[in-house]
Amino acid sequence: MEKALFNYLLRLADSSLIIGHRLSEWCGHGPVLEEDIALTNIALDFVGRANALYEYAGKVEGKGRTEDDLAYLRNERDFFNNLLAEQPNGDYAQTILRQYLTDAFEIHFYEALSTSKDETLAGIAAKSLKEIQYHLRHSSSWMLRLGDGTEESNRRLQNALNEIYRFTGSLFETDENDSVLIAAGIVPDLSAIQQQWQKDVDAMLEKAMLKKPENVWMQKGNLQGKHTEHLGYILAEMQSLHRALPGVKW
Amino acid sequence: MTTKEVRTILAQIPDPEIPVISIEELGILRDVNFENDECIVTITPTYSGCPAMKAIEQDIVALLKENGIHKVKVIYIFSPAWTTDWLNDAAKEKLRKYGISPPEKTTADKSVLTGIQKIVKCPRCNSENTELVSQFGSTACKALYKCKDCLEPFDLFKCH
Numbered sequence: 001m002e003k004a005l006f007n008y009l010l011r012l013a014d015s016s017l018i019i020g021h022r023l024s025e026w027c028g029h030g031p032v033l034e035e036d037i038a039l040t041n042i043a044l045d046f047v048g049r050a051n052a053l054y055e056y057a058g059k060v061e062g063k064g065r066t067e068d069d070l071a072y073l074r075n076e077r078d079f080f081n082n083l084l085a086e087q088p089n090g091d092y093a094q095t096i097l098r099q100y101l102t103d104a105f106e107i108h109f110y111e112a113l114s115t116s117k118d119e120t121l122a123g124i125a126a127k128s129l130k131e132i133q134y135h136l137r138h139s140s141s142w143m144l145r146l147g148d149g150t151e152e153s154n155r156r157l158q159n160a161l162n163e164i165y166r167f168t169g170s171l172f173e174t175d176e177n178d179s180v181l182i183a184a185g186i187v188p189d190l191s192a193i194q195q196q197w198q199k200d201v202d203a204m205l206e207k208a209m210l211k212k213p214e215n216v217w218m219q220k221g222n223l224q225g226k227h228t229e230h231l232g233y234i235l236a237e238m239q240s241l242h243r244a245l246p247g248v249k250w
Numbered sequence: 251m252t253t254k255e256v257r258t259i260l261a262q263i264p265d266p267e268i269p270v271i272s273i274e275e276l277g278i279l280r281d282v283n284f285e286n287d288e289c290i291v292t293i294t295p296t297y298s299g300c301p302a303m304k305a306i307e308q309d310i311v312a313l314l315k316e317n318g319i320h321k322v323k324v325i326y327i328f329s330p331a332w333t334t335d336w337l338n339d340a341a342k343e344k345l346r347k348y349g350i351s352p353p354e355k356t357t358a359d360k361s362v363l364t365g366i367q368k369i370v371k372c373p374r375c376n377s378e379n380t381e382l383v384s385q386f387g388s389t390a391c392k393a394l395y396k397c398k399d400c401l402e403p404f405d406l407f408k409c410h
Contacts, residue, residue: 020299034384034394041386048299052328123329127298130331130410138385 001184004177005118006061007080008187010070011223013053014081017071019102020046021234022089031092038138039095045131052124072242076232077225083170086231093146093153094160100139101164101201105171106132108196112188121186140204147208154209161205162213167228169218171197251319253282256289259317266305267389270348273306277336280327288321289314296332296410297390334410345407346373351395353409370406372397 023043030036054067084102089095110132113125146153172194181187205212219228242248260282261274273279273293281292291310295303307324314322334353337345342352351373370380377399387394392405 034386037388037394038384038386041390044299044301044390045297046299048295048297052298052326119329123327123331127328127331131297134385134408 001180002060002062004180005186006057007177008181009053009057009060009121011080013050013057013070014079015085016046016053017050018079018081018231018234019085019098020044020050021238022085022087023095023099025089026095035092042099042135042138045128045135049124049128049131052127056120056124068242072239076227076235079225079227079231079235080223081227081231082173083167083219083222083228084164086228086234087164087167088230090160090163091156093156094164096139096142096146097157097160098164099135100143100204101168102171103132103136103139104200104204105193105197107136108193108200109188109190112193116187117185143204143208147205147210157208158210161210165213166216166219170220170222173220173223175223251317253284256291256314256319257282259313260291260310263306263309263313266302266309268345268348268350270344271337271341275337275341275344277332278306288323289319291322291324292327293324294327294330294332298328300390302389332410334407337407349373349404350392351404351406353407370395372400372402373404374402375400 020043023039023046026036026039027043028036030039050071051067054070057070058065058067084098087094087098089098107129110125110129114122114129116122116125143157146157148154172190174190178187178190182189202212221227257274257279260279261272263273263279265271265273265276265278268276276296278293278296279291280294281290283290283292291314293303293306293310303326310324311322314320337353345352351370354368369378370382371378372380372395375397377397379398380395381398383394383396383403385393387405391408391410393408394403395406396403
């Protein structure tokens with residue numbers, strides 16, 4: 001049970017850290033000041049959540065690893081984040097789309113997780129859920145503004161959808177850890193979440209005048225540590241200081 | 251020193267980003283306890299990634315040291331999740347005077363989900379003729395507004 005929970009916590013923490021890092025790349029580069037501030041605020045929520053999840057994962061594992069050890073001293077193959085999180089920022093349309101698809105998943109997932117029988121996990125989820133409401137509202141408003149905006153903004157958002165929709169299947173990937181933890185009432189069943197997500201996303205795509213890509217082959221493999229080529233570069237950038245100066249602290 | 255006395259001391263610490271109110275008034279300071287001779291102070295972040303938490307931890311350790319308590323451990327909790335419902339009316343008035351529009355409703359208000367704009371009063375001229383500039387302001391807990399009458403930009407402390 002501890003092993004299953006540890007692996008599951010890593011999955012959640014890695015997804016939060018990696019998308020948080022991606023969003024932080026917009027710092028100083030946002031299209032307008034307000035969006036620069038918005039994305040970096042959202043990035044902070046994700047990195048803060050990752051910190052709490054790693055800290056708890058370290059406790060569950062019981063080998064004395066800290067949140068820094070887990071974030072900075074694991075290799076690409078030991079990361080289990082969903083494949084959507086690691087996709088590049090691209091243009092603003094791609095960043096907004098990646099964020100909307102993630103937020104639409106998280107709003108249902110973290111609501112379900114907030115009733116977990118694991119009190120620590122339920123507490124982290126309840127806290128996160130409040131923040132996800134803001135994230136979703138922000139990304140939804142931009143989906144509509146870009147999708148139902150100009151010909152160019154619609155084209156860019158559609159291009160982004162064609163490019164990254166194939167990574168959404170990895171949000172719902174499960175393995176043997178899921179069944180153990182679902183049975184114990186610790187985590188929700190992702191198939192139920194997937195139905196809610198699909199319904200919301202379909203409605204949004206229609207409102208934003210976008211066409212859902214058809215016959216998409218969903219890319220998976222993240223739970224076995226198989227990633228797209230982008231993750232290695234993020235880790236190289238994020239971990240280089242800690243690896244050059246082991247144990248470095250502020 | 252009793253836990254109550256320690257708590258009174260810690261209640262003086264201002265929030266690093268909104269110095270007109272203390273970490274006690276903001277609801278960040280959750281608990282003070284002694285385990286043997288070690289003082290355990292429990293705090294909770296407003297938002298998960300609030301970057302002020304480390305500064306608050308340092309302030310706590312430094313202030314207790316000045317008061318002769320040298321063994322201090324600061325622990326972070328996430329549950330119960332921080333809410334603006336913990337701010338009392340006096341604290342809200344301090345925010346308003348400082349130029350930050352305080353959270354007016356309780357968190358039972360779901361307008362953040364429905365997208366319906368609430369009436370937000372300008373903290374300077376009291377006008378209700380204001381508009382949202384960005385949902386994310388200078389810190390995670392605030393949104394950026396503009397008063398269309400006195401034309402001043404201001405922060406709204408988000409109801410959370």
